[in-house]
Amino acid sequence: QVQLVESGGGLVQGGGSLRLSCAASGRTFSSYNMGWFRQAPGKEREFVAAIGWGGGTTYADSVKGRFTISRDNTKNTVYLQMNSLKPEDTAIYYCARDRGQWRQVLTTAQTNFDSWGQGTQVTVSS
Numbered sequence: 622q623v624q625l626v627e628s629g630g631g632l633v634q635g636g637g638s639l640r641l642s643c644a645a646s647g648r649t650f651s652s653y654n655m656g657w658f659r660q661a662p663g664k665e666r667e668f669v670a671a672i673g674w675g676g677g678t679t680y681a682d683s684v685k686g687r688f689t690i691s692r693d694n695t696k697n698t699v700y701l702q703m704n705s706l707k708p709e710d711t712a713i714y715y716c717a718r719d720r721g722q723w724r725q726v727l728t729t730a731q732t733n734f735d736s737w738g739q740g741t742q743v744t745v746s747s
Contacts, residue, residue: 623647623736625716630741633706637745641701643716643738651694654719654727656734657701659712659743668729669714670701679727684710706745713740 629641641657656671670680670690678690689702699716717734724733 623718625736625738627716627738627741630714630743632744635706635708635745635747637706638704639743641714641741643699645697650697652722654724655692655699656717657690657714658717659714661712671727671729672699673727674723677727679729708745708747711743711745713742715740
């Protein structure tokens with residue numbers, strides 16, 4: 622079972638930036654699509670961004686142009702660079718691994734991710 626550990630969350634003023642990291646255990650990281658999700662207080666968890674094993678990316682409309690997902694397979698790590706942060710970005714951010722290796726389609730559905738980190742809190746003040 623893979624372990625995912627997020628870091629990099631914190632308190633930031635609106636307009637500021639943060640970079641989240643998610644370190645994965647194991648030797649097969651490079652063969653999986655990875656995703657970031659978030660859950661705001663009182664709301665359901667929602668998709669933020671995903672990156673394929675081949676490097677393709679997709680984003681939620683709410684973060685497009687402000688957030689960038691990337692990966693470093695040599696470090697078994699996926700990143701989420703968040704710029705121009707808004708108070709509505711306040712949430713717990715989770716990284717997740719796709720349930721299938723070498724999946725060709727980059728999915729955004731939570732049901733397709735079966736390994737999750739513990740989450741990291743991001744708070745954006747106005």
